[in-house]
Amino acid sequence: MGSPGRKPATAVIVLVTVVSGLAMLLLGCELGGIGAPPPALPTAAPSPPASPTGTSVPTATPPQGQPVTDKWALWTDGTQLRGANIWQRIVIPKIDGSEFLGSDHVGPPYTQEDFHRLAALGANYVNISGPGLFTEEPPYVLDEEVQAHLDNLLHMIANADMFAVITARTGPGRNDFTFVRDEAGTWFKKSQLIEWMWQDQEAQDAWVEMWRYTAERYRANPIVVGYDLMCEPNSAGALLAIWAPAEFYPEYAGTLYDWNQLYPRISAAIRQVDPDTPILVGAMGWSAVRWLPYLEPTGDPRTVYMVHQYQPQDQYTHQEPPAPNTFPGEFDLNWDGTPDPFNRQWLDEYLAYIDAFQYQHGVPVSVNEFGVVRWVPGGAAFMDDQMDLFERRGMNHALWAWDPSWEPWTEEVDAFNFRHGPDPDHRADVESSDLIDVIVKHWARNIIRPSDFNQ
Numbered sequence: 001m002g003s004p005g006r007k008p009a010t011a012v013i014v015l016v017t018v019v020s021g022l023a024m025l026l027l028g029c030e031l032g033g034i035g036a037p038p039p040a041l042p043t044a045a046p047s048p049p050a051s052p053t054g055t056s057v058p059t060a061t062p063p064q065g066q067p068v069t070d071k072w073a074l075w076t077d078g079t080q081l082r083g084a085n086i087w088q089r090i091v092i093p094k095i096d097g098s099e100f101l102g103s104d105h106v107g108p109p110y111t112q113e114d115f116h117r118l119a120a121l122g123a124n125y126v127n128i129s130g131p132g133l134f135t136e137e138p139p140y141v142l143d144e145e146v147q148a149h150l151d152n153l154l155h156m157i158a159n160a161d162m163f164a165v166i167t168a169r170t171g172p173g174r175n176d177f178t179f180v181r182d183e184a185g186t187w188f189k190k191s192q193l194i195e196w197m198w199q200d201q202e203a204q205d206a207w208v209e210m211w212r213y214t215a216e217r218y219r220a221n222p223i224v225v226g227y228d229l230m231c232e233p234n235s236a237g238a239l240l241a242i243w244a245p246a247e248f249y250p251e252y253a254g255t256l257y258d259w260n261q262l263y264p265r266i267s268a269a270i271r272q273v274d275p276d277t278p279i280l281v282g283a284m285g286w287s288a289v290r291w292l293p294y295l296e297p298t299g300d301p302r303t304v305y306m307v308h309q310y311q312p313q314d315q316y317t318h319q320e321p322p323a324p325n326t327f328p329g330e331f332d333l334n335w336d337g338t339p340d341p342f343n344r345q346w347l348d349e350y351l352a353y354i355d356a357f358q359y360q361h362g363v364p365v366s367v368n369e370f371g372v373v374r375w376v377p378g379g380a381a382f383m384d385d386q387m388d389l390f391e392r393r394g395m396n397h398a399l400w401a402w403d404p405s406w407e408p409w410t411e412e413v414d415a416f417n418f419r420h421g422p423d424p425d426h427r428a429d430v431e432s433s434d435l436i437d438v439i440v441k442h443w444a445r446n447i448i449r450p451s452d453f454n455q
Helices: 009-025 112-120 144-159 176-183 201-218 235-240 245-252 259-273 289-294 313-317 344-361 379-392 434-443 450-454
Strands: 082-087 125-131 163-170 224-228 279-282 303-309 329-331 340-342 365-370 397-399
Touching: 082 434, 112 144, 125 144, 125 365, 125 397, 144 163, 163 176, 163 201, 201 224, 201 259, 235 245, 245 289, 259 279, 279 365, 289 303, 289 344, 303 344, 340 344, 344 365, 344 379, 365 379, 379 397, 379 434
Parallel strands: 082 125, 082 397, 125 163, 163 224, 224 279, 279 303, 303 365, 365 397
Antiparallel strands: 329 340
């Protein structure tokens, strides 16, 4: 984004509103609760669908033997992948200027050193949360600049000896403004919001073709260990203002709004050209844990079902400073005006939705987004307990987020940049913090990297 000093006063106002809007966006990818009625959680310690009476769901433990050498085994043989998300979108110069997200077609820019630093901390997995390869508006065709950018990202990640999952945030009929749709009319125009894919058969058909093309291009890439078909399907909340799956499916199952009718078509198209690379699928409702029971597995033997876990979002993980609620602690978790205990037990019981889904369908589940803003009290303890609970379930996980070293970006948007420490006013890397120590401790458990495949 351009320097305010070289712009008229009106442009300074635009700068502030853009940064504010993007700051909201980067409070994690899952924004189902921002600007919307709070989700009605069933109890203080949510009750998931139950397994058969008297039957406990076994938890997996990380393997201690030789590293696996098959991409599918990376998702099924205990927790093998631990890493972070990177966020990018197509740059809009009239909104972003030439510095804030960089001057390339996609931003913010990442360098080789950014990925070397991530790997040096122990991560072995990058979830690339960025634009899909086809244009967002018709005619839906290959965006060659996005493709070249993704090729370069994968080259840098490979050089850092890490695996990658390609996640399509955007594509035909959907742009990144869908994640900040409540900001439409402020720092971007309402007319710039694109999310008609949920009402347009042509756009959905093009999304299928986009993934067929993507899989054919990257099927032989040794570091690409997954295709995440869509970051946070959101038609229910975004277009219909429906926040509970039990309200959505009786009326909209099988319609264009229903992800369950679209994603199997995408999966089938991928399998026509790539029978091996694992497919990752999250549920409607921004892939929230409580929507997982309503995701209908396809039966594909190499599909991973996944969640994004930021709950309790409004009350804890996304608190603005000064954040009043801590972990462990007590505060109102179910909107009834009465404090509830918030601790490891609450997290474990909430994640039991995942246990029931795995028990019912016999499929692997991963968590390819989760996190906490860096200043919340008890954030390190929260992340430690949560990551340990993922590990006990044998789930791969990628936290939100690994920001680039691009200063115009990190100086403005850094709520989830754990490298900046717990002080919300501090805008640079710190040598150490409790949160950094927890993350590095868990990443140190990684025992496999792409180079091990070639031994």
